[in-house]
Amino acid sequence: xxxxxxxxxxxxxxxxxxxxxxxxxxxxxxxxxxxxxxxxxxxxxxxxxxxxxxxxxxxxxxxxxxxxxxxxxxxxxxxxxxxxxxxxxxxxxxxxxxxxxxxxxxxxxxxxxxxxxxxxxxxxxxxxxxxxxxxxxxxxxxxxxxxxxxxxxxxxxxxxxxxxxxxxxxxxxxxxxxxxxxxxxxx
Amino acid sequence: xxxxxxxxxxxxxxxxxxxxxxxxxxxxxxxxxxxxxxxxxxxxxxxxxxxxxxxxxxxxxxxxxxxxxxxxxxxxxxxxxxxxxxxxxxxxxxxxxxxxxxxxxxxxxxxxxxxxxxxxxxxxxxxxxxxxxxxxxxxxxxxxxxxxxxxxxxxxxxxxxxxxxxxxxxxxxxxxxxxxxxxxxxxxxxxxxxxxxxxxxxxxxxxxxxxxxxxxxxxxxxxxxxxxxxxxxxxxxxxxxxxxxxxxxxxx
Numbered sequence: 001x002x003x004x005x006x007x008x009x010x011x012x013x014x015x016x017x018x019x020x021x022x023x024x025x026x027x028x029x030x031x032x033x034x035x036x037x038x039x040x041x042x043x044x045x046x047x048x049x050x051x052x053x054x055x056x057x058x059x060x061x062x063x064x065x066x067x068x069x070x071x072x073x074x075x076x077x078x079x080x081x082x083x084x085x086x087x088x089x090x091x092x093x094x095x096x097x098x099x100x101x102x103x104x105x106x107x108x109x110x111x112x113x114x115x116x117x118x119x120x121x122x123x124x125x126x127x128x129x130x131x132x133x134x135x136x137x138x139x140x141x142x143x144x145x146x147x148x149x150x151x152x153x154x155x156x157x158x159x160x161x162x163x164x165x166x167x168x169x170x171x172x173x174x175x176x177x178x179x180x181x182x183x184x185x186x187x
Numbered sequence: 188x189x190x191x192x193x194x195x196x197x198x199x200x201x202x203x204x205x206x207x208x209x210x211x212x213x214x215x216x217x218x219x220x221x222x223x224x225x226x227x228x229x230x231x232x233x234x235x236x237x238x239x240x241x242x243x244x245x246x247x248x249x250x251x252x253x254x255x256x257x258x259x260x261x262x263x264x265x266x267x268x269x270x271x272x273x274x275x276x277x278x279x280x281x282x283x284x285x286x287x288x289x290x291x292x293x294x295x296x297x298x299x300x301x302x303x304x305x306x307x308x309x310x311x312x313x314x315x316x317x318x319x320x321x322x323x324x325x326x327x328x329x330x331x332x333x334x335x336x337x338x339x340x341x342x343x344x345x346x347x348x349x350x351x352x353x354x355x356x357x358x359x360x361x362x363x364x365x366x367x368x369x370x371x372x373x374x375x376x377x378x379x380x381x382x383x384x385x386x387x388x389x390x391x392x393x394x395x396x397x398x399x400x401x402x403x404x405x406x407x408x409x410x411x412x413x414x415x416x417x418x419x420x421x422x423x424x425x426x427x428x429x430x431x432x433x434x435x436x437x438x439x
Contacts, residue, residue: 007285010401010423011217011393013375014224016360018308022298022324023362049229062244062368070244074252077294077326086249107243116244118371123226125392126217127373129236129245144239172230182236183245183369185285185427 012126017056019120020090024058027079029089031063031101038066041165042115042132042158043098046091048123049173053095057121059170060088061099061132064113068105103134103166112138112145114156119170119180129181132168133157148179155179194350196386199223203391210394223388225349241429245368251294251328261327263299263339271321273302273340275416278376278404281333284365285427289333296362297337298324304343304357313345338416344383356383356390363423370425377403378419 015023032039042061046054063085064070075082089097106113112133119128131144133156139145145153155178158168170178202223219231264271278297282290300306300323303315307322321340329335344357358375365371377390384390384399393399401424410418 007287008215008398008401008424009285009426010372010374011215011398012372013217013360013389013392013402014227015373016375017310018300018306019298019360021307021322022296022360049233052229054230060371062247062249064244070247072247072250074250075254076249076251077255080254084249085244085247104244114244116368118368120373121230123224123228123230125219125221125224125227125231125389127371128219128232129369129371144237147237173233177232177234179234180232180236181239183241183426184238184429186369 014122014125015058015120017122019058024088024090025077027077029087029097029099030079031085031087031099032083033081034100038102039100040103041098041100042168043096043165044168044170045095046097046119046121046170047095047172047174051174053091054121054172055091055093055095057091057095057097057119057124058088059091059097059120060086060118061101062086062116063101064104064107066102066105068107068113070107106138110138110141112136112142119172121172124172128172129183130170130178131156131181132166134166135160152179194225196350196352199350199353199388200386203388207391207394213395215393215395215398218392218394221388221392224392227392241367241369246429248293248364248366248368248370251364252292253328256294256326256328258327260325261337263321263323263325263337266320266322269320271301271318271340273318273321275338276341277336277338277410277412277416277418278359278421279334279336279410279418280404280421280423282329282335282363282365282423282425283333284370284425289331290329290365290425291331291333293329293364293366294326295329295335296324296326297339297359299339299359300342300345300357302340302343304345315343315345341378341417344381349388354383354386356381356387361423363425365425365428367428370428372423372425374423375402376421379403379406
């Protein structure tokens with residue numbers, strides 16, 4: 001019955017325009033409770049190749065906690081106070097996304113800290129992977145950032161707002177197109 | 188009722204045929220740059236993705252469990268006021284990684300149009316009836332063999348505005364997680380023999396015929412149940428994982 005063998009991956013397809021009643025949920029962008037101490041907002045706008053905001057994108061993030069530990073804790077859908085290190089946010093009508101979370105610490109001493117990110121959107125035929133780096137220590141020694149030109153690496157590093165929040169825009173296409181990633185074995 | 192759009196189905200089909208004729212054999216990944224799907228034109232990256240070795244955060248998928256998902260969420264036909272209209276069916280299969288190992292205890296999310304081809308979404312303006320007894324979203328966790336199982340109704344095809352007289356083949360959207368963050372997959376499951384396949388620029392954005400077939404479920408009479416529901420089987424294979432397999436996973 002399985003004519004293609006188990007090793008051939010199932011291709012992706014676009015998330016389409018109608019995911020809003022199925023995938024986003026109230027606690028999705030709230031990895032940490034509002035009002036909890038030491039939380040930040042990670043926010044920004046998703047743009048298309050013409051510089052127009054993308055109002056029907058979906059972002060997911062995976063991150064370490066403030067001590068550099070990557071949680072293996074269930075409860076992302078019904079958080080009940082648990083920090084799971086995973087969140088999901090749809091963009092609004094202005095293409096903006098926003099997560100309330102804790103700032104991740106490096107997983108190893110001297111390494112850079114980042115959010116792993118997946119991007120979905122109507123018009124985007126398959127998911128994209130990227131990273132959002134915390135503008136802090138360890139960036140200079142990061143192997144991924146080190147492989148990029150100054151201009152390109154800038155598309156992966158968040159900016160610090162005056163209030164301590166992190167702001168990061170994602171550009172699907174164009175002059176300042178975000179660096180997207182692929183992993184060995186993904187082709 | 189629908190605004191006139193510039194492209195005809197014939198010209199879209201010609202564009203698809205041209206791209207397929209010039210594609211490399213064995214190109215099994217979905218193309219991001221696929222102009223017959225008009226919304227992709229400004230929403231695909233133009234630069235090659237950077238190949239990186241996944242690190243700790245990317246090697247750890249999010250964990251979901253019994254506290255996240257209620258078992259009744261796997262039955263999309265449950266509604267306090269009555270049953271949805273349409274062909275009741277069961278969709279089941281396994282979530283596997285590229286090595287054929289089952290992905291256990293992981294979240295599967297689906298969403299779909301109702302039997303008339305209408306979504307419960309404010310942006311869906313297709314003049315087909317909403318079904319007061321059908322919402323069209325479900326969730327479940329895979330079992331120890333990587334199996335998922337949903338009860339739902341068969342979705343209808345529906346028109347969309349990509350080009351003049353554009354129709355999507357009937358499909359169910361699937362969202363899947365593996366053991367690693369890198370294995371994330373969102374895709375669509377289709378039904379065998381749909382006459383809209385050759386006309387659909389989303390389905391045809393996979394240029395390899397064999398790879399496209401992996402999105403089509405199989406009718407399975409062993410899943411069909413007596414006087415209750417038809418049955419479809421669809422296995423999903425995620426991309427390979429990078430971590431060293433754990434002992435418990437090597438027996439698959």
